Amino acid sequence: MTDHSIRGKVALIAGGAKNLGGLIARDLAAQGAVAIAIHYNSDASHADAEKTLSAIRDAGARAVALQGDLTTAGGVERLFADTVAMVGRPDIAINTVGKVLKKPITDISEAEYDEMAAVNSKAAFFFLKEAGKHVNDNGKVVTLVTSLLGAFTPFYASYAGTKAPVEHFTRAAAKEFGARGISVTAVGPGPMDTPFFYPAEGEDAVAYHKTAAALSPFSKTGLTDIQDVVPFIRHLVSDGWWITGQTILVNGGYTTK
Numbered sequence: 001m002t003d004h005s006i007r008g009k010v011a012l013i014a015g016g017a018k019n020l021g022g023l024i025a026r027d028l029a030a031q032g033a034v035a036i037a038i039h040y041n042s043d044a045s046h047a048d049a050e051k052t053l054s055a056i057r058d059a060g061a062r063a064v065a066l067q068g069d070l071t072t073a074g075g076v077e078r079l080f081a082d083t084v085a086m087v088g089r090p091d092i093a094i095n096t097v098g099k100v101l102k103k104p105i106t107d108i109s110e111a112e113y114d115e116m117a118a119v120n121s122k123a124a125f126f127f128l129k130e131a132g133k134h135v136n137d138n139g140k141v142v143t144l145v146t147s148l149l150g151a152f153t154p155f156y157a158s159y160a161g162t163k164a165p166v167e168h169f170t171r172a173a174a175k176e177f178g179a180r181g182i183s184v185t186a187v188g189p190g191p192m193d194t195p196f197f198y199p200a201e202g203e204d205a206v207a208y209h210k211t212a213a214a215l216s217p218f219s220k221t222g223l224t225d226i227q228d229v230v231p232f233i234r235h236l237v238s239d240g241w242w243i244t245g246q247t248i249l250v251n252g253g254y255t256t257k
Contacts, residue, residue, distance in 0.1 A: 002138050002181065003138075004138070004238050004239055004241045005238055006028055006032055006033055006234070006237065006238050007032030007033070008032065008034050009032075009033050009034065009091035010033070010034060010037075010087055010089065010091050010092070010136075011028050011035070011036045011091065011092040011093070011094070011237075012039070012080070012083045012090040012093045012094070013025050013028075013039065013094045013096065014039045014079065014093075014096060014097050014127060015039060015040070015095070015096035015098075015144075016036075016037075016039055016040070016049075016052065016094075017038055017040035017045040017046075017048040017049035017065070018045060018049075019096075019195070019226065020144070020189070020230075021038070021094075021096035022048065022051075022052045023226050023230050024096070024230055024233055025052050025056055026052065026055050027230050027233075028061075028237075029055070029060070031234060031238075033092070034061055034062065035062040035063070035087035035088060036056050036061055036062070036063050036064075037063075037064050037082075037083040037086065037087050037090070038052055038053070038063065039065075039066050039067070039070070039097075040065060040066075040067055041068070041069065041070070042067075043067075049065040049067075050065070062087055064083075064087055066079055066082050070097055070123040072126075073126045073129075076123065076126040076127055076129070076130050077126075079130070080130040080131075080134045083134075084134060089134055089136050090134065090135050090136070090139065091136045091138075091140070092140050092142075092237045093127070093131040093134075093135050093140075093141045093142075094142045094143075094144075094237070095123070095124060095127045095128075095143045096144045097119060097123055097124075097144075098144060098163070098196075099115065099116055099159075100156075100196065100197075100200045101116055101158045101159055101200065102155045102156060102159070102205075103155060104154070105157045105158075108157070108158050113158055116159065116161075119162075120159070120162035120163050121162045121163070121165045121166065124143050124169060125165070125166075125169055128141065128143070128169050128173045128184070131173075131177075131182075131184075132173060132176065132177050132182075135177075137180045137181050138181035138182065138241075139180075139181075139182045139183075140182070140183050140236060140237040140238075140241060141173065141183070141184045141185070142184075142185050142236055143166050143169075143186045143187075144186075144188075144189070145167070145186045145187065145188040146160055146163050147188045147189060147190045147191075147250075147254050147255045148160035148188075149163060149164055149167065149188055149247065149249070149255075149257065150188070150256050150257040163188075170184050170185060170186045170245060170247065171245045174245030175245065178244065183236070183240075183241045183242070183244035184244055184245060185236050185243055185244060185246050185247075185248060186248070187233060187236070187248050188247060188248065189224045189226075189229050189249075189251060190209075190212075190213055190224035190249075190250070190251025190254035191209045191212075191223050191224060192223060192225070193221040193223040193224070193226070194226060197223070209222070209223060209254075210222030213251060213253045214252060214253025215252035216252065218252075219252060224250070224251055224254070228250070228252075229250050232250050
């Protein structure tokens with residue numbers, strides 16, 4: 001019988017230095033992962049990466065931090081190659097990378113669109129490609145998307161629109177990798193109470209989002225707490241392996257599909 005526990009496994013987390021990615025890394029270490037590679041994009045995240053590395057090591061796992069731009073195929077290839085060289089072939093690969101832009105379609109420049117597409121779609125595509133080449137048989141692959149994929153709303157065309165292709169990338173990869181026992185899923189949190197959320201939103205929008213979910217009154221901020229997302233990720237990369245090719249919205253009833 002295939003072992004789907006996290007104990008003894010190797011994990012790679014893109015965007016794993018802080019916020020949700022950092023918490024996932026800490027949780028996998030606490031669940032017994034033997035080694036974790038965390039990726040971060042810019043020097044601004046270096047200090048957070050070091051803190052996450054320390055927490056992983058304190059939990060008893062080996063840990064490395066890898067900096068890189070994942071908006072090129074070569075950047076993603078290097079990330080996986082360095083992971084394999086430094087901690088081994090991953091059993092778990094999680095991509096939390098994303099970029100938000102809240103703007104009317106008529107105001108979005110070509111440069112802004114290209115950047116959003118590169119971060120949210122292209123990086124996700126090549127992460128899945130390299131995961132298919134490097135993740136061990138019976139592995140688990142998860143991409144973070146957004147609950148806005150279930151929304152009928154203005155101003156997020158370039159954000160939700162460039163995350164939307166990941167749904168089909170996920171279905172295709174799940175079919176293609178399934179013969180090797182690899183499950184592939186996408187998880188769409190609601191607006192999360194992290195520094196990632198607030199810069200894109202005005203005061204009125206923040207107030208709306210804090211009351212929009214059915215379970216908002218039971219959240220300390222009204223928003224999705226990253227602590228409430230992590231158990232779903234843990235489940236998908238362990239006992240929840242039978243779920244594959246799906247986009248799961250984890251949002252307290254903020255949107256549905």
